[in-house]
Amino acid sequence: MTTRYVPLILLAALFITGYTSSISAQVTLDQCIQWGLERNPSLQRITLEKQLDKPGAMAAWGQFLPSVYVGYGIDQSKYYSPTYVDADGRVVTLPYTVTTPDTTIVYEVPEGKRRNSSYFVSVEEILFDGGRNYLNLKNSSLANRSRHSNIEHERFVLRSEITRAFAQAIAAQRRLELAAKVVDQRRLQLRLAETRFETGSVTKRDVLQAEVDLGRALSDSLSTVLERRRTFEELNILVDLPLDTSYSFAELPQPFKPDWDVKALTADAVKSRGDLRSAELAVMTTHNDHLAAKGDYLPSLTASYFNSRSEKSGADAAYTLKPRNRYSEVGLNLRLTLFDRFTRSLKLQEAKVRNHQAKLSAFELDQNVRHQVRVASDQMISLYEQVQVAAQNSRWAEETLKFEQERYRLGSATVIELGAAQISFIQAKNDQIDLETQFYVALGELEMATGKVLR
Numbered sequence: 001m002t003t004r005y006v007p008l009i010l011l012a013a014l015f016i017t018g019y020t021s022s023i024s025a026q027v028t029l030d031q032c033i034q035w036g037l038e039r040n041p042s043l044q045r046i047t048l049e050k051q052l053d054k055p056g057a058m059a060a061w062g063q064f065l066p067s068v069y070v071g072y073g074i075d076q077s078k079y080y081s082p083t084y085v086d087a088d089g090r091v092v093t094l095p096y097t098v099t100t101p102d103t104t105i106v107y108e109v110p111e112g113k114r115r116n117s118s119y120f121v122s123v124e125e126i127l128f129d130g131g132r133n134y135l136n137l138k139n140s141s142l143a144n145r146s147r148h149s150n151i152e153h154e155r156f157v158l159r160s161e162i163t164r165a166f167a168q169a170i171a172a173q174r175r176l177e178l179a180a181k182v183v184d185q186r187r188l189q190l191r192l193a194e195t196r197f198e199t200g201s202v203t204k205r206d207v208l209q210a211e212v213d214l215g216r217a218l219s220d221s222l223s224t225v226l227e228r229r230r231t232f233e234e235l236n237i238l239v240d241l242p243l244d245t246s247y248s249f250a251e252l253p254q255p256f257k258p259d260w261d262v263k264a265l266t267a268d269a270v271k272s273r274g275d276l277r278s279a280e281l282a283v284m285t286t287h288n289d290h291l292a293a294k295g296d297y298l299p300s301l302t303a304s305y306f307n308s309r310s311e312k313s314g315a316d317a318a319y320t321l322k323p324r325n326r327y328s329e330v331g332l333n334l335r336l337t338l339f340d341r342f343t344r345s346l347k348l349q350e351a352k353v354r355n356h357q358a359k360l361s362a363f364e365l366d367q368n369v370r371h372q373v374r375v376a377s378d379q380m381i382s383l384y385e386q387v388q389v390a391a392q393n394s395r396w397a398e399e400t401l402k403f404e405q406e407r408y409r410l411g412s413a414t415v416i417e418l419g420a421a422q423i424s425f426i427q428a429k430n431d432q433i434d435l436e437t438q439f440y441v442a443l444g445e446l447e448m449a450t451g452k453v454l455r
Contacts, residue, residue, distance in 0.1 A: 023245065023246075023247035025247075026247070026248050026249065026250040027247045027248070027249055027250065028249075028250040029162075029163065029166045029250075029252060032162050032166050032235065032238075032239050033159055033162050033163070035239040035240070035241070036158050036159075036162045036238050036239045036240070037155060037158065037159075039239060039240035040158055040238060040239065040240055041240060042154075042158075043151075043154055043155065043158050046150070046151055046154050047151055049147045049150075049151070050147060050148070050151065052143075052147070053144045053147070056140050056143060056144065057140055057141070057144065059140070060133075060136050060137040060139075060140035060141075061137065063126075063133040063136060063137070064133060064137075065125075066123050066124060066125035067123070067124045067125075068121070068122070068123050069120075069121070069122040069123075070119070070120070070121050070122075071119060071120050072118070072119040072321075073116075073117075073118050073119070074115070074116065074117050074118075074319045075115070075116050076113065076114065076115045076116075076315075077113065077114045077115075077116075078111075078112075078113045078114075079110070079111060079112060079113075079114075080109065080110075080111040081094075081109065081110050081111070082094045082109045094107055094108065094109040094110070095107060095108050095109055112314075112315065113314065113315030114312055114313070114314065114315070115312070115313050115314070115315065115317060115319060116310060116311070116312045116313075117310065117311050117313075117319045117320045117321070117323050118308060118309060118310035118311070118323055119308065119309055119323070120306065120307065120308035120309075121305075121306070121307045121308075122304070122305070122306045122307075123304065123305040123306075124302060124303070124304045124305075125302070125303045125304075126300065126301075126302050127301040127302065127303055128298075128299075128300060128301040129295070129300050130292070130294075130295025130296055130297070130298040130299075130300065131291065131292065131295040131298075132292045132295055132296075135288040135289070135291055135292045135295075136292070138288050139285050139288050139289070142281045142284055142285045142288075143285070145277075145281055146277075146278045146281040146282065146285075148274075149274040149275070149277040149278040149281065150274060150275065150278050151274070152274035152451070153273065153274030153275040153278070153451065154274075156274070156447060156448045156451055157448055158238070159444060159447060159448065159453075160444035160445055160447060160448040161238055161444075162235070162238050162239065162444075163440060163441065163443065163444030163447075164440075164441045164444055165231065165234045165235040165238055166235060166249070166252075166440075167252065167436075167437045167440040167441055167444075168231045168234075168235075168437060168441075169228070169231040169232055169234075169235050169249065170249050170251070170252060170437070171231075171433045171434070171436070171437040172224065172227045172228040172230075172231040172232075173228060173249065174433050175224045175227065175228075175430065175433060176221070176224040176225060176227075176228050178224075178426070178429050178430070178433075179217065179220050179221040179224045180221065182217045182220070182221075182422070182426060183214070183217045183218060183221055185217075185401075185405075185422065186210070186213045186214040186216075186217040186422075187214055188405075189210050189213065189214075189405075189408075189415075189418065189422075190207070190210040190211060190213075190214050192210075192408060192409055193206040193207045193209075193210040193415065194207055194210075196411065201411050202415070205415075206415045209415050209419070210415065213419060213422070232245075232246060252436075252440055255383070255384050255387045255436055255439040255440075256384070257381075257384050258377065258380045258381050258384060260377065260454070262373065262374060262377050265373050265377060265446075265450050266369075266370050266373045266374070268450055268451075268452055269369050269370070269372075269373045269449055269450040269451055269452075270366065270369060270370070272450060272451030272452050273369050273449075273450070273451040274451060275365065276362070276365050276366060276369055279358070279361055279362040279365045279366075280362050282358045282361070282362070283355070283358045283359050283362050285358075286351065286354045286355035286357075286358045287355050289351045289354065289355070290348070290351040290352055290354075290355050292351070293344070293347050293348040293350075293351040293352075294348060296337075296344045296347065296348070297344060298336075299334055299335060299336035300334075300335050300336075301332070301333070301334050301335075302332075302333045302335070303331070303332050303333075304329075304330070304331040304332075304333065305328075305329070305330050305331075306327075306328065306329040306330075306331075307326075307327070307328040307329075308326075308327045308328075309322075309323040309324070309325060309326055309327070310323045310325045310327075311323035311324050311325055312325075369449065372445075372449035373446070373449045373450055376442055376445045376446035376449050377446060379438075379442045379445075380439065380442045380443060380446060383435055383438050383439040383442055384439065386435050387432070387435045387436055387439055390428070390431045390432040390435045390436075391432055393428045393431070393432070394425075394428040394429050394431075394432045396428075397421075397424045397425040397427075397428035397429070398425055398428075398429075400421050400424065400425070401421045401422060401424070401425040403421075404417055404418045404420075404421035405418065405421075443455065
Protein backbone atom coordinates (compact mmCIF):
# COMPACT_ATOMS: atom_id res chain seq x y z
CA MET A 1 0.00 0.00 0.00
CA THR A 2 3.00 2.27 0.46
CA THR A 3 4.78 1.33 -2.79
CA ARG A 4 3.79 4.69 -4.29
CA TYR A 5 6.28 6.35 -1.90
CA VAL A 6 9.28 4.19 -2.84
CA PRO A 7 10.60 6.67 -5.48
CA LEU A 8 10.54 9.46 -2.90
CA ILE A 9 12.42 7.30 -0.40
CA LEU A 10 15.03 6.32 -2.98
CA LEU A 11 15.51 9.95 -4.02
CA ALA A 12 16.03 10.98 -0.40
CA ALA A 13 18.59 8.21 0.05
CA LEU A 14 20.40 9.36 -3.09
CA PHE A 15 20.66 12.91 -1.75
CA ILE A 16 21.85 11.74 1.64
CA THR A 17 24.43 9.13 0.73
CA GLY A 18 25.33 9.50 -2.93
CA TYR A 19 28.04 11.37 -4.78
CA THR A 20 29.71 13.00 -1.78
CA SER A 21 33.17 12.92 -0.27
CA SER A 22 33.20 12.70 3.51
CA ILE A 23 35.26 13.49 6.61
CA SER A 24 35.17 10.67 9.12
CA ALA A 25 35.77 12.61 12.34
CA GLN A 26 33.16 14.88 13.88
CA VAL A 27 33.66 18.51 12.97
CA THR A 28 33.37 21.21 15.63
CA LEU A 29 32.44 24.85 15.22
CA ASP A 30 35.93 25.94 16.31
CA GLN A 31 37.47 23.65 13.70
CA CYS A 32 35.29 25.14 10.96
CA ILE A 33 36.23 28.65 12.08
CA GLN A 34 39.91 27.72 11.99
CA TRP A 35 39.54 26.28 8.49
CA GLY A 36 37.78 29.42 7.35
CA LEU A 37 40.38 31.77 8.80
CA GLU A 38 43.13 29.80 7.08
CA ARG A 39 41.50 28.99 3.75
CA ASN A 40 38.57 31.27 2.94
CA PRO A 41 39.32 32.83 -0.49
CA SER A 42 37.67 36.18 0.28
CA LEU A 43 39.69 36.59 3.48
CA GLN A 44 42.88 35.53 1.70
CA ARG A 45 42.22 38.10 -1.01
CA ILE A 46 41.88 40.85 1.58
CA THR A 47 44.90 39.57 3.55
CA LEU A 48 47.08 39.96 0.45
CA GLU A 49 46.92 43.71 1.05
CA LYS A 50 49.40 43.26 3.90
CA GLN A 51 52.06 42.76 1.24
CA LEU A 52 51.73 46.49 0.50
CA ASP A 53 52.96 47.47 3.99
CA LYS A 54 56.70 47.33 3.31
CA PRO A 55 56.64 48.75 -0.25
CA GLY A 56 54.34 51.55 0.92
CA ALA A 57 56.64 52.47 3.81
CA MET A 58 59.71 52.35 1.57
CA ALA A 59 58.04 54.57 -1.03
CA ALA A 60 57.06 57.09 1.67
CA TRP A 61 60.60 57.23 3.04
CA GLY A 62 61.98 57.31 -0.50
CA GLN A 63 60.35 60.70 -1.10
CA PHE A 64 63.07 62.19 1.11
CA LEU A 65 65.85 60.72 -1.08
CA PRO A 66 67.12 62.32 -4.30
CA SER A 67 66.00 61.18 -7.73
CA VAL A 68 68.90 59.84 -9.82
CA TYR A 69 68.81 59.33 -13.59
CA VAL A 70 71.56 57.98 -15.83
CA GLY A 71 71.63 57.49 -19.57
CA TYR A 72 73.90 56.63 -22.45
CA GLY A 73 73.16 57.23 -26.10
CA ILE A 74 74.67 56.94 -29.56
CA ASP A 75 73.41 58.44 -32.79
CA GLN A 76 74.48 58.78 -36.41
CA SER A 77 73.46 61.50 -38.85
CA LYS A 78 73.87 61.92 -42.60
CA TYR A 79 73.58 65.23 -44.38
CA TYR A 80 73.41 66.48 -48.01
CA SER A 81 72.75 70.24 -48.52
CA PRO A 82 72.62 71.36 -52.19
CA THR A 83 70.98 74.73 -51.38
CA TYR A 84 71.46 77.57 -48.97
CA VAL A 85 70.37 81.20 -48.58
CA ASP A 86 73.10 83.74 -49.26
CA ALA A 87 73.58 86.95 -47.28
CA ASP A 88 71.79 88.98 -49.89
CA GLY A 89 68.71 86.74 -49.66
CA ARG A 90 69.34 84.73 -52.81
CA VAL A 91 68.86 80.99 -52.83
CA VAL A 92 72.09 79.44 -54.03
CA THR A 93 72.10 75.99 -55.56
CA LEU A 94 75.25 73.88 -55.36
CA PRO A 95 77.51 73.01 -57.01
CA TYR A 96 78.12 76.74 -57.66
CA THR A 97 80.95 78.20 -59.75
CA VAL A 98 82.44 81.64 -59.21
CA THR A 99 84.63 82.89 -62.07
CA THR A 100 87.08 85.79 -61.79
CA PRO A 101 89.67 87.06 -64.25
CA ASP A 102 92.34 85.26 -62.31
CA THR A 103 90.70 82.03 -61.17
CA THR A 104 87.62 79.87 -61.11
CA ILE A 105 86.19 78.62 -57.77
CA VAL A 106 83.73 75.72 -57.62
CA TYR A 107 81.62 75.27 -54.43
CA GLU A 108 80.69 71.59 -54.18
CA VAL A 109 77.60 70.22 -52.44
CA PRO A 110 78.48 69.60 -48.77
CA GLU A 111 77.63 66.06 -47.62
CA GLY A 112 78.88 63.56 -45.08
CA LYS A 113 78.14 61.46 -42.02
CA ARG A 114 78.53 62.09 -38.31
CA ARG A 115 78.42 59.97 -35.18
CA ASN A 116 77.84 61.03 -31.60
CA SER A 117 78.41 59.26 -28.25
CA SER A 118 77.13 60.69 -24.95
CA TYR A 119 76.09 59.83 -21.41
CA PHE A 120 74.66 61.81 -18.51
CA VAL A 121 74.00 61.66 -14.77
CA SER A 122 71.22 63.76 -13.24
CA VAL A 123 70.47 64.12 -9.52
CA GLU A 124 67.51 66.06 -8.11
CA GLU A 125 66.56 66.54 -4.45
CA ILE A 126 63.43 68.26 -3.15
CA LEU A 127 64.55 70.22 -0.08
CA PHE A 128 61.10 71.56 0.79
CA ASP A 129 57.67 70.86 -0.73
CA GLY A 130 55.29 72.47 1.74
CA GLY A 131 55.39 69.43 4.09
CA ARG A 132 53.69 67.02 1.67
CA ASN A 133 56.40 64.35 1.87
CA TYR A 134 56.32 64.36 5.67
CA LEU A 135 52.52 64.07 5.69
CA ASN A 136 52.66 61.30 3.10
CA LEU A 137 55.02 59.43 5.40
CA LYS A 138 52.53 59.72 8.26
CA ASN A 139 49.69 58.61 5.98
CA SER A 140 51.70 55.57 4.90
CA SER A 141 51.86 54.40 8.51
CA LEU A 142 48.15 55.11 8.94
CA ALA A 143 47.37 53.14 5.77
CA ASN A 144 49.26 50.11 7.12
CA ARG A 145 47.35 50.26 10.40
CA SER A 146 44.06 50.70 8.55
CA ARG A 147 44.72 47.65 6.38
CA HIS A 148 45.42 45.50 9.43
CA SER A 149 42.29 46.81 11.18
CA ASN A 150 40.14 46.03 8.16
CA ILE A 151 41.58 42.53 7.92
CA GLU A 152 40.88 41.95 11.61
CA HIS A 153 37.29 43.08 11.15
CA GLU A 154 36.85 40.79 8.14
CA ARG A 155 38.07 37.89 10.27
CA PHE A 156 35.26 38.51 12.75
CA VAL A 157 32.75 38.91 9.93
CA LEU A 158 33.86 35.52 8.63
CA ARG A 159 33.62 34.01 12.13
CA SER A 160 30.03 35.23 12.34
CA GLU A 161 29.15 33.85 8.90
CA ILE A 162 30.68 30.45 9.72
CA THR A 163 28.84 30.35 13.06
CA ARG A 164 25.58 31.10 11.27
CA ALA A 165 26.22 28.47 8.57
CA PHE A 166 27.32 25.85 11.13
CA ALA A 167 24.24 26.40 13.31
CA GLN A 168 21.97 26.28 10.27
CA ALA A 169 23.62 23.07 9.05
CA ILE A 170 23.09 21.44 12.45
CA ALA A 171 19.48 22.65 12.41
CA ALA A 172 18.98 21.14 8.96
CA GLN A 173 20.43 17.85 10.18
CA ARG A 174 18.12 17.85 13.20
CA ARG A 175 15.12 18.65 10.99
CA LEU A 176 16.07 15.74 8.75
CA GLU A 177 16.19 13.43 11.77
CA LEU A 178 12.86 14.83 12.95
CA ALA A 179 11.39 14.26 9.49
CA ALA A 180 12.56 10.64 9.55
CA LYS A 181 10.99 10.22 12.99
CA VAL A 182 7.72 11.72 11.75
CA VAL A 183 7.74 9.34 8.76
CA ASP A 184 8.10 6.40 11.14
CA GLN A 185 5.22 7.74 13.25
CA ARG A 186 2.98 8.24 10.21
CA ARG A 187 3.83 4.78 8.94
CA LEU A 188 2.89 3.33 12.34
CA GLN A 189 -0.31 5.37 12.23
CA LEU A 190 -1.14 3.86 8.81
CA ARG A 191 -0.62 0.32 10.11
CA LEU A 192 -2.86 1.04 13.12
CA ALA A 193 -5.55 2.51 10.86
CA GLU A 194 -5.43 -0.52 8.57
CA THR A 195 -5.64 -2.89 11.54
CA ARG A 196 -8.57 -1.03 13.07
CA PHE A 197 -10.29 -0.83 9.68
CA GLU A 198 -10.00 -4.58 9.28
CA THR A 199 -11.60 -5.07 12.70
CA GLY A 200 -14.30 -2.56 11.87
CA SER A 201 -13.30 -0.04 14.54
CA VAL A 202 -12.83 2.83 12.04
CA THR A 203 -13.99 3.71 8.58
CA LYS A 204 -12.01 3.76 5.35
CA ARG A 205 -11.58 7.50 5.92
CA ASP A 206 -9.00 6.90 8.68
CA VAL A 207 -6.91 4.72 6.35
CA LEU A 208 -7.06 7.29 3.57
CA GLN A 209 -6.15 10.10 5.98
CA ALA A 210 -3.20 8.06 7.28
CA GLU A 211 -1.95 7.54 3.74
CA VAL A 212 -2.22 11.27 3.04
CA ASP A 213 -0.34 12.08 6.27
CA LEU A 214 2.42 9.62 5.35
CA GLY A 215 2.72 11.16 1.89
CA ARG A 216 3.04 14.63 3.40
CA ALA A 217 5.68 13.40 5.83
CA LEU A 218 7.73 11.90 3.00
CA SER A 219 7.40 15.11 1.00
CA ASP A 220 8.55 17.15 4.01
CA SER A 221 11.45 14.74 4.39
CA LEU A 222 12.56 15.50 0.84
CA SER A 223 12.46 19.23 1.60
CA THR A 224 14.69 18.74 4.64
CA VAL A 225 17.13 16.71 2.52
CA LEU A 226 17.43 19.61 0.09
CA GLU A 227 17.80 22.08 2.95
CA ARG A 228 20.56 19.95 4.44
CA ARG A 229 22.39 19.86 1.11
CA ARG A 230 22.10 23.65 0.75
CA THR A 231 23.39 24.39 4.27
CA PHE A 232 26.30 21.98 3.84
CA GLU A 233 27.31 23.65 0.60
CA GLU A 234 27.11 27.15 2.14
CA LEU A 235 29.34 26.06 5.00
CA ASN A 236 31.77 24.30 2.64
CA ILE A 237 32.09 27.49 0.58
CA LEU A 238 33.01 29.49 3.68
CA VAL A 239 35.66 26.97 4.84
CA ASP A 240 36.87 26.28 1.28
CA LEU A 241 35.98 22.60 1.07
CA PRO A 242 34.59 20.84 -2.02
CA LEU A 243 30.86 21.53 -2.26
CA ASP A 244 29.87 17.88 -2.00
CA THR A 245 31.91 17.20 1.16
CA SER A 246 29.80 15.64 3.91
CA TYR A 247 30.61 15.15 7.58
CA SER A 248 29.00 14.78 10.95
CA PHE A 249 28.87 17.65 13.42
CA ALA A 250 29.86 17.80 17.04
CA GLU A 251 26.75 19.16 18.74
CA LEU A 252 26.77 22.73 19.95
CA PRO A 253 26.47 23.17 23.71
CA GLN A 254 23.05 23.99 25.06
CA PRO A 255 22.27 27.72 24.99
CA PHE A 256 23.66 29.39 28.09
CA LYS A 257 22.39 32.36 30.01
CA PRO A 258 24.31 35.46 28.89
CA ASP A 259 25.73 37.28 31.89
CA TRP A 260 27.88 39.90 30.19
CA ASP A 261 27.84 43.52 31.25
CA VAL A 262 26.47 45.42 28.24
CA LYS A 263 28.37 48.59 29.17
CA ALA A 264 31.64 46.66 29.35
CA LEU A 265 30.90 44.94 26.05
CA THR A 266 30.16 48.29 24.43
CA ALA A 267 33.39 49.81 25.76
CA ASP A 268 35.36 46.81 24.47
CA ALA A 269 33.65 47.06 21.08
CA VAL A 270 34.58 50.73 20.70
CA LYS A 271 38.22 49.77 21.34
CA SER A 272 38.32 46.47 19.47
CA ARG A 273 36.20 46.85 16.33
CA GLY A 274 38.58 46.86 13.38
CA ASP A 275 36.29 48.83 11.08
CA LEU A 276 35.82 51.52 13.74
CA ARG A 277 39.58 51.82 14.22
CA SER A 278 39.93 52.06 10.45
CA ALA A 279 37.34 54.86 10.37
CA GLU A 280 39.26 56.75 13.06
CA LEU A 281 42.48 56.31 11.09
CA ALA A 282 40.67 57.67 8.03
CA VAL A 283 39.94 60.85 10.01
CA MET A 284 43.65 61.26 10.73
CA THR A 285 44.56 60.54 7.11
CA THR A 286 42.16 63.12 5.70
CA HIS A 287 43.39 65.64 8.27
CA ASN A 288 46.93 65.17 6.94
CA ASP A 289 45.64 65.53 3.38
CA HIS A 290 44.03 68.82 4.41
CA LEU A 291 47.36 70.06 5.79
CA ALA A 292 49.13 68.95 2.61
CA ALA A 293 46.62 70.91 0.53
CA LYS A 294 47.45 74.00 2.59
CA GLY A 295 51.14 73.34 1.92
CA ASP A 296 50.55 73.89 -1.80
CA TYR A 297 50.46 77.62 -1.05
CA LEU A 298 54.06 77.51 0.21
CA PRO A 299 57.13 77.73 -2.06
CA SER A 300 59.08 74.64 -3.06
CA LEU A 301 62.88 74.39 -3.01
CA THR A 302 64.74 71.95 -5.24
CA ALA A 303 68.48 71.26 -5.66
CA SER A 304 69.82 69.63 -8.82
CA TYR A 305 73.06 68.41 -10.34
CA PHE A 306 73.63 67.44 -13.99
CA ASN A 307 76.80 66.08 -15.60
CA SER A 308 77.23 64.86 -19.16
CA ARG A 309 79.93 63.92 -21.65
CA SER A 310 79.73 63.70 -25.39
CA GLU A 311 81.90 63.32 -28.44
CA LYS A 312 81.21 63.82 -32.14
CA SER A 313 83.22 62.04 -34.77
CA GLY A 314 83.23 61.17 -38.44
CA ALA A 315 81.44 58.43 -40.29
CA ASP A 316 84.16 55.81 -39.97
CA ALA A 317 85.09 56.45 -36.33
CA ALA A 318 83.95 53.96 -33.68
CA TYR A 319 81.52 54.88 -30.95
CA THR A 320 83.30 55.62 -27.66
CA LEU A 321 82.40 54.93 -24.04
CA LYS A 322 84.72 57.71 -22.88
CA PRO A 323 83.59 60.95 -24.54
CA ARG A 324 85.90 63.93 -24.04
CA ASN A 325 83.46 66.84 -24.19
CA ARG A 326 82.32 67.68 -20.64
CA TYR A 327 79.34 69.63 -19.34
CA SER A 328 78.11 69.99 -15.74
CA GLU A 329 75.46 72.06 -14.01
CA VAL A 330 74.49 72.66 -10.36
CA GLY A 331 71.23 74.38 -9.57
CA LEU A 332 69.06 75.57 -6.69
CA ASN A 333 65.49 76.33 -7.69
CA LEU A 334 62.92 78.19 -5.58
CA ARG A 335 59.40 78.11 -6.98
CA LEU A 336 56.27 79.85 -5.75
CA THR A 337 52.97 79.57 -7.57
CA LEU A 338 51.19 82.92 -7.48
CA PHE A 339 48.07 81.98 -9.44
CA ASP A 340 46.92 78.58 -10.70
CA ARG A 341 43.35 79.40 -11.81
CA PHE A 342 41.87 78.46 -8.40
CA THR A 343 42.99 74.81 -8.60
CA ARG A 344 44.64 74.90 -5.16
CA SER A 345 41.54 76.48 -3.65
CA LEU A 346 39.39 73.64 -4.99
CA LYS A 347 41.81 70.96 -3.75
CA LEU A 348 41.93 72.58 -0.32
CA GLN A 349 38.15 72.67 -0.05
CA GLU A 350 37.85 69.06 -1.26
CA ALA A 351 40.34 67.92 1.37
CA LYS A 352 38.42 69.83 4.04
CA VAL A 353 35.13 68.24 2.97
CA ARG A 354 36.66 64.73 2.98
CA ASN A 355 37.96 65.31 6.49
CA HIS A 356 34.52 66.36 7.74
CA GLN A 357 32.93 63.40 5.95
CA ALA A 358 35.41 61.02 7.60
CA LYS A 359 34.58 62.47 11.02
CA LEU A 360 30.86 62.03 10.42
CA SER A 361 31.37 58.46 9.14
CA ALA A 362 33.42 57.58 12.21
CA PHE A 363 30.77 59.08 14.53
CA GLU A 364 27.98 57.26 12.70
CA LEU A 365 29.85 53.95 12.83
CA ASP A 366 30.56 54.45 16.55
CA GLN A 367 26.83 54.85 17.18
CA ASN A 368 26.04 51.81 15.04
CA VAL A 369 28.58 49.68 16.89
CA ARG A 370 27.06 50.61 20.24
CA HIS A 371 23.60 49.85 18.86
CA GLN A 372 24.68 46.50 17.40
CA VAL A 373 26.16 45.37 20.70
CA ARG A 374 22.99 46.28 22.59
CA VAL A 375 20.71 44.62 20.05
CA ALA A 376 22.76 41.40 19.85
CA SER A 377 23.07 41.19 23.64
CA ASP A 378 19.36 41.79 24.22
CA GLN A 379 18.52 39.29 21.49
CA MET A 380 20.65 36.60 23.14
CA ILE A 381 18.97 37.12 26.50
CA SER A 382 15.54 36.98 24.89
CA LEU A 383 16.43 33.90 22.83
CA TYR A 384 17.77 32.11 25.90
CA GLU A 385 14.44 32.57 27.65
CA GLN A 386 12.53 31.49 24.54
CA VAL A 387 14.71 28.39 24.18
CA GLN A 388 13.80 27.31 27.72
CA VAL A 389 10.09 27.70 26.99
CA ALA A 390 10.44 25.96 23.60
CA ALA A 391 12.27 23.00 25.16
CA GLN A 392 9.52 22.61 27.74
CA ASN A 393 6.82 22.89 25.06
CA SER A 394 8.64 20.30 23.00
CA ARG A 395 8.66 17.83 25.90
CA TRP A 396 4.98 18.39 26.57
CA ALA A 397 4.12 18.03 22.87
CA GLU A 398 6.03 14.75 22.68
CA GLU A 399 4.28 13.38 25.76
CA THR A 400 0.92 14.49 24.35
CA LEU A 401 1.66 12.75 21.06
CA LYS A 402 2.57 9.50 22.83
CA PHE A 403 -0.62 9.76 24.87
CA GLU A 404 -2.78 10.33 21.76
CA GLN A 405 -1.03 7.50 19.90
CA GLU A 406 -1.85 5.14 22.75
CA ARG A 407 -5.43 6.40 22.88
CA TYR A 408 -5.78 5.91 19.12
CA ARG A 409 -4.35 2.41 19.39
CA LEU A 410 -6.93 1.59 22.07
CA GLY A 411 -9.70 3.23 20.07
CA SER A 412 -10.32 6.14 22.45
CA ALA A 413 -9.06 8.89 20.11
CA THR A 414 -9.98 9.89 16.59
CA VAL A 415 -7.59 10.34 13.71
CA ILE A 416 -8.24 14.09 13.88
CA GLU A 417 -7.05 14.24 17.50
CA LEU A 418 -3.98 12.18 16.65
CA GLY A 419 -3.20 14.42 13.66
CA ALA A 420 -3.51 17.53 15.79
CA ALA A 421 -1.06 16.08 18.32
CA GLN A 422 1.38 15.23 15.57
CA ILE A 423 1.20 18.72 14.09
CA SER A 424 1.70 20.22 17.55
CA PHE A 425 4.72 17.95 18.14
CA ILE A 426 6.34 18.86 14.79
CA GLN A 427 5.75 22.57 15.34
CA ALA A 428 7.16 22.46 18.87
CA LYS A 429 10.30 20.62 17.73
CA ASN A 430 10.82 22.99 14.81
CA ASP A 431 10.37 26.00 17.11
CA GLN A 432 12.98 24.61 19.47
CA ILE A 433 15.44 23.98 16.61
CA ASP A 434 14.85 27.47 15.16
CA LEU A 435 15.36 29.24 18.49
CA GLU A 436 18.53 27.33 19.35
CA THR A 437 19.88 28.13 15.89
CA GLN A 438 19.01 31.79 16.29
CA PHE A 439 20.76 31.84 19.66
CA TYR A 440 24.09 30.83 18.15
CA VAL A 441 23.58 33.10 15.17
CA ALA A 442 23.07 35.96 17.65
CA LEU A 443 26.22 34.88 19.49
CA GLY A 444 28.21 35.12 16.26
CA GLU A 445 26.73 38.55 15.58
CA LEU A 446 27.60 39.71 19.09
CA GLU A 447 31.22 38.56 18.61
CA MET A 448 31.35 40.47 15.33
CA ALA A 449 29.78 43.53 16.97
CA THR A 450 32.30 43.55 19.83
CA GLY A 451 35.32 42.46 17.81
CA LYS A 452 36.14 39.90 20.49
CA VAL A 453 35.81 36.13 20.89
CA LEU A 454 33.21 35.61 23.64
CA ARG A 455 32.78 31.82 23.63
